[in-house]
Amino acid sequence: MTIEAIKTYISQNFEQVNILEAGGDFFFMYEKNDKLPFATIVTKDNEYDTFSNLNREGSYRLNIGVDKDTFTPLFGGLTEKKGVEAHPEHWD
Structure with a gap:
C-alpha cells in the first residue's frame, strides 16, 4: 500500500x-485533539529510530495508536x- 493510499483511506x-x-512525515489528528496523532x-x-532503516x-x-x-x-x-521491553503502565 502506498502512502497516498493510506492518506486517502483515512480521510x-x-x-x-x-x-x-x-x-516528509505525516501526522493524523482528530480536530478535537490537535496535540497527539x-x-x-x-x-x-531520524534521531529516535535508525533501526527501522527507513532510508531505503x-x-x-505506519504507527497506529490502540x-x-x-x-x-x-x-x-x-x-x-527476549529483548522486548513492555511498559504497561503507559497503556491506559
Whole structure:
C-alpha cells in the first residue's frame, strides 16, 4: 500500500481528521485533539529510530495508536520475548 493510499483511506473513512506533514512525515489528528496523532507515517530514519532503516527507497513505517484492550490480545505475547521491553503502565 502506498502512502497516498493510506492518506486517502483515512480521510475518506474517518470524519474530522486533519493530516499534517512535517519533513516528509505525516501526522493524523482528530480536530478535537490537535496535540497527539492517532496515526503517523514516518518516511525516514531520524534521531529516535535508525533501526527501522527507513532510508531505503519506498520504505515507511505506519504507527497506529490502540488501547490496551486492543493491543493485548494481538501482541501481548510479544513482550515475553527476549529483548522486548513492555511498559504497561503507559497503556491506559
